[in-house]
Amino acid sequence: MSTAVLPHDEQLRARFSELKPALTAQAAVIEADRCLNCFDAPCTAACPTHIDVPGFIKRIASGNLRGSALRILDANILGASCARVCPVDVLCEGACVLTRQNRKPIQIGQLQRRAMDAFWASGEAVPVAAPGTHKLRVACIGGGPASLACAAELCRQGARATVIERRELPGGLNTYGVAEYKLRAADSVHEVEMIRRLGVEFRCGLEVDSAAALVALEAEFDFIFLGLGLGAMQRLNIPGEDAEGVMNALELIAAYKTGHLRELHGTVVVVGAGNTAIDAANAARRLGADTVYMLYRRSESDMSAFDFEYEHAKQEGVQFLWRRQPVAIGQGEHGRLILETVQAREADGKIEVIPDSQSAIACDLVVPAIGQSPLTQILQELRGVQARDGKIVADRVTGQTGNPRYYAGGDCVNGGREVVDAVAGGKRAARAMLKEAEVAHA
Amino acid sequence: MPDIGVRNFAGGINSPNPFWLASAPPTNTGEMIMRAFDAGWGGGVWKTIGEPITNVTSRYSATDWNGQRIMGFNNIELISDRTVEQNLREMAEVKKRYPKNAVIASLMVASTREAWHEIVTRTEDAGADGLELNFGCPHGMSERGMGSAVGQVPEYAQMITEWVKEKARTPVLVKLTPNISDIRTVARAAKRGGADGLSAINTINSITGIDLDTFVPRPNVDGKSSHGGYCGPAVKPIALNMVQQILADPESTLPLSGIGGIGSWRDAAEFLLLGCGTVQVCTVVMHYGYRIVEDMAEGLDNWMREKGFKTLEDFRGLSLNRVTEWKHLNLNYKIVAHIDEQKCIGCDLCHIACWDGAHQCIHLDRVTGPVDGHLELHRTPAAKESESRASIAETPVTRKERAAAFAPGPYPAPLERISRVDETECVGCNLCSLVCPVDGCITMVQVDTGLKPETWDERTRGAACVPTVGEPAN
Numbered sequence: 035m036s037t038a039v040l041p042h043d044e045q046l047r048a049r050f051s052e053l054k055p056a057l058t059a060q061a062a063v064i065e066a067d068r069c070l071n072c073f074d075a076p077c078t079a080a081c082p083t084h085i086d087v088p089g090f091i092k093r094i095a096s097g098n099l100r101g102s103a104l105r106i107l108d109a110n111i112l113g114a115s116c117a118r119v120c121p122v123d124v125l126c127e128g129a130c131v132l133t134r135q136n137r138k139p140i141q142i143g144q145l146q147r148r149a150m151d152a153f154w155a156s157g158e159a160v161p162v163a164a165p166g167t168h169k170l171r172v173a174c175i176g177g178g179p180a181s182l183a184c185a186a187e188l189c190r191q192g193a194r195a196t197v198i199e200r201r202e203l204p205g206g207l208n209t210y211g212v213a214e215y216k217l218r219a220a221d222s223v224h225e226v227e228m229i230r231r232l233g234v235e236f237r238c239g240l241e242v243d244s245a246a247a248l249v250a251l252e253a254e255f256d257f258i259f260l261g262l263g264l265g266a267m268q269r270l271n272i273p274g275e276d277a278e279g280v281m282n283a284l285e286l287i288a289a290y291k292t293g294h295l296r297e298l299h300g301t302v303v304v305v306g307a308g309n310t311a312i313d314a315a316n317a318a319r320r321l322g323a324d325t326v327y328m329l330y331r332r333s334e335s336d337m338s339a340f341d342f343e344y345e346h347a348k349q350e351g352v353q354f355l356w357r358r359q360p361v362a363i364g365q366g367e368h369g370r371l372i373l374e375t376v377q378a379r380e381a382d383g384k385i386e387v388i389p390d391s392q393s394a395i396a397c398d399l400v401v402p403a404i405g406q407s408p409l410t411q412i413l414q415e416l417r418g419v420q421a422r423d424g425k426i427v428a429d430r431v432t433g434q435t436g437n438p439r440y441y442a443g444g445d446c447v448n449g450g451r452e453v454v455d456a457v458a459g460g461k462r463a464a465r466a467m468l469k470e471a472e473v474a475h476a
Numbered sequence: 477m478p479d480i481g482v483r484n485f486a487g488g489i490n491s492p493n494p495f496w497l498a499s500a501p502p503t504n505t506g507e508m509i510m511r512a513f514d515a516g517w518g519g520g521v522w523k524t525i526g527e528p529i530t531n532v533t534s535r536y537s538a539t540d541w542n543g544q545r546i547m548g549f550n551n552i553e554l555i556s557d558r559t560v561e562q563n564l565r566e567m568a569e570v571k572k573r574y575p576k577n578a579v580i581a582s583l584m585v586a587s588t589r590e591a592w593h594e595i596v597t598r599t600e601d602a603g604a605d606g607l608e609l610n611f612g613c614p615h616g617m618s619e620r621g622m623g624s625a626v627g628q629v630p631e632y633a634q635m636i637t638e639w640v641k642e643k644a645r646t647p648v649l650v651k652l653t654p655n656i657s658d659i660r661t662v663a664r665a666a667k668r669g670g671a672d673g674l675s676a677i678n679t680i681n682s683i684t685g686i687d688l689d690t691f692v693p694r695p696n697v698d699g700k701s702s703h704g705g706y707c708g709p710a711v712k713p714i715a716l717n718m719v720q721q722i723l724a725d726p727e728s729t730l731p732l733s734g735i736g737g738i739g740s741w742r743d744a745a746e747f748l749l750l751g752c753g754t755v756q757v758c759t760v761v762m763h764y765g766y767r768i769v770e771d772m773a774e775g776l777d778n779w780m781r782e783k784g785f786k787t788l789e790d791f792r793g794l795s796l797n798r799v800t801e802w803k804h805l806n807l808n809y810k811i812v813a814h815i816d817e818q819k820c821i822g823c824d825l826c827h828i829a830c831w832d833g834a835h836q837c838i839h840l841d842r843v844t845g846p847v848d849g850h851l852e853l854h855r856t857p858a859a860k861e862s863e864s865r866a867s868i869a870e871t872p873v874t875r876k877e878r879a880a881a882f883a884p885g886p887y888p889a890p891l892e893r894i895s896r897v898d899e900t901e902c903v904g905c906n907l908c909s910l911v912c913p914v915d916g917c918i919t920m921v922q923v924d925t926g927l928k929p930e931t932w933d934e935r936t937r938g939a940a941c942v943p944t945v946g947e948p949a950n
Binding site: 063 | 542821822823824828857861867869870872873874875878881882889893
């Protein structure tokens with residue numbers, strides 16, 4: 035695995051400077067000292083991976099930084115990226131009891147980053163059980179957080195795990211899909227490198243896209259973990275969508291993070307109002323677009339983006355066009371695009387178009403960002419693994435699917451949540467497989 | 477408007493307020509003391525005058541706690557490094573310019589009658605309003621037969637006090653060291669020797685800490701350290717106890733200038749309530765400067781106004797007789813903890829403190845159903861925690877999920893996190909109310925036991941002193 039495809043790009047660094055710079059060592063201790071050290075802490079309960087939050091925070095306060103980092107990594111091997119990308123407002127920090135005393139919650143995400151940064155700086159490795167402690171071999175399909183967490187947990191317990199990723203670099207959306215000002219692709223790759231050192235084998239650039247490929251994996255491995263993520267971005271299904279100058283949100287984010295898109299100009303229209311749509315809109319601003327609109331068919335109060343993301347987008351200068359729907363993309367002058375839109379309204383919970391409300395936006399880039407589609411195609415290939423509504427049906431606790439040799443976790447099971455949810459799913463599945471294997475060998 | 481002036485303390489010292497700077501670096505020179513008086517200090521005890529010494533560097537170290545600097549402070553500095561002449565010349569100047577402020581000379585000389593007679597005469601000639609005999613300095617000077625070397629031997633302390641009293645025309649205060657098993661033994665000696673008043677406490681022998689990289693204790697003097705004198709907020713409870721011991725003992729009691737961890741008007745009021753006539757302050761000034769006296773004077777004034785006290789004498793010593801021996805405490809007084817559900821923030825520190833540090837009477841069972849009595853029927857904290865860790869939590873990503881996750885309940889905290897006191901088991905120890913981070917959330921409420929007040933002394937008077945059933949053995 036190499037980082038050669040992630041060139042060090044000063045312009046990118048400057049334009050996507052960190053939204054939340056790291057706390058200094060002393061600021062972290064001061065913040066850590068504020069923590070009440072709650073019993074059975076609500077922040078820990080709110081975290082899908084149940085990181086012992088007061089435990090790692092008090093270790094920062096005492097200066098036991100190695101202990102702090104290992105406390106985090108025990109629960110969440112992607113503690114470094116989660117520290118940066120978790121929507122802490124609705125998770126640990128949202129649960130902090132201090133808010134009920136009209137005090138600011140503890141900056142848990144920032145403290146977690148402090149512990150993880152110190153751990154990386156120390157060059158220490160995560161302790162693992164001797165390989166072969168468990169005679170178990172697992173293939174994890176998909177190189178995103180769910181598979182990484184699953185494989186890491188297996189290797190830490192002494193089993194063997196192989197991550198199979200179709201892209202050049204593992205890390206999934208952590209590497210290719212998170213706003214660079216939150217998590218740098220290079221940091222995601224660094225984190226994956228740490229997981230590789232646990233003994234996880236990576237096979238990148240390898241697509242598992244046929245029944246034959248699965249059969250081959252079944253022959254090589256005891257269990258198969260599906261950390262497939264979601265499918266491609268949803269299409270708008272309007273005329274002109276395949277024109278040059280239309281690029282979906284994930285394509286845009288991956289392109290700038292890998293250095294393939296360095297500059298934008300003019301007017302960019304992002305269609306959709308979720309968190310990814312906001313990441314794309316902010317990116318467009320930072321890449322140089324003068325005007326960035328976000329087009330949403332419903333109202334402000336319906337948007338699925340987190341409140342803090344919405345606020346951030348406004349600060350970045352993104353403009354919002356509510357109850358507006360795209361109907362066609364046409365060609366304008368000088369290679370520009372004309373996005374035809376109509377005004378919508380809601381009646382009895384349904385969206386209807388207001389007659390004679392057409393208006394056109396001349397723009398340079400249209401960015402569809404209306405969510406990822408379910409993984410219907412690949413699921414048909416998997417024997418005995420059931421899907422419902424485009425999501426793999428798996429046991430909530432173990433992640434086991436209809437085929438007992440197949441486990442699953444992350445977005446392909448939960449329909450698309452956060453990195454931390456994927457980590458939790460992958461970890462639970464790993465523990466369930468280890469338990470299953472122990473029973474089988476007992 | 478209350479009057480916070482001090483009149484005729486120890487038979488003749490007056491000051492516009494009870495706040496004196498203790499003998500220490502903040503009173504090193506006349507220039508410093510005059511700035512302190514300008515800032516509002518009522519009096520100052522001059523940095524101990526004697527044969528000039530040579531100091532080392534470094535000299536100080538501190539104990540920080542939970543993000544707060546200088547919870548405790550330690551020094552290995554000796555007495556004044558300036559000549560007697562220089563100090564006394566400046567003292568005369570200060571007295572001339574600030575006739576209303578109290579200037580007390582702290583003295584320490586070799587243990588001969590002549591040396592003491594000479595320094596007393598010279599100091600009083602310079603205009604000192606009183607003398608403070610430094611029998612307390614615990615480091616350095618004690619190795620040379622002075623300071624606490626005197627203060628730890630009642631006979632020496634009495635003898636030197638007598639020598640001083642042979643010459644002194646102004647009030648003589650003896651400053652006591654706490655580094656002794658019973659501070660009253662030296663207080664009594666000073667009283668027998670004719671002292672007009674006492675100052676207590678001096679600093680406590682200490683090593684504040686050890687550098688975990690160099691393995692040298694702090695303060696580091698070229699790779700070695702030496703025990704120092706500890707002071708600052710950390711020592712206040714120790715000082716209050718010793719002050720109470722002295723003032724409650726008829727053979728010890730004298731007008732007392734209280735010292736030890738005083739950093740605010742509240743601390744000062746506490747020393748005055750035990751009977752001190754003035755207080756002396758140092759560490760907080762070394763931390764923040766002379767300016768802190770403004771709030772001390774103002775705060776004391778406002779508190780006196782609120783309580784209806786017109787002079788310091790109106791409340792001085794009010795709390796002294798509220799301290800008694802344990803055997804005179806009422807065994808039939810009972811309080812239990814009460815949790816205000818509207819104030820609880822759900823940290824559950826009361827629960828874990830009660831289980832691991834007290835008597836297992838605070839439970840997290842409001843949702844699962846309360847169980848009073850037998851400990852075995854309750855879930856242990858460890859069981860409760862492992863249940864939480866085994867639960868499945870997901871990020872609330874949709875608006876609906878977020879609304880559900882943060883839905884308001886009847887109380888600010890979720891009901892399952894508001895702990896419940898089993899009053900039948902609560903021993904009323906106060907621990908939960910001490911750990912609770914919210915003011916007024918846990919209060920201790922008196923319950924009627926239906927029993928008449930009875931002390932241990934009363935219960936066992938005339939009987940063999942054996943614990944009765946149900947009483948703790950100690």
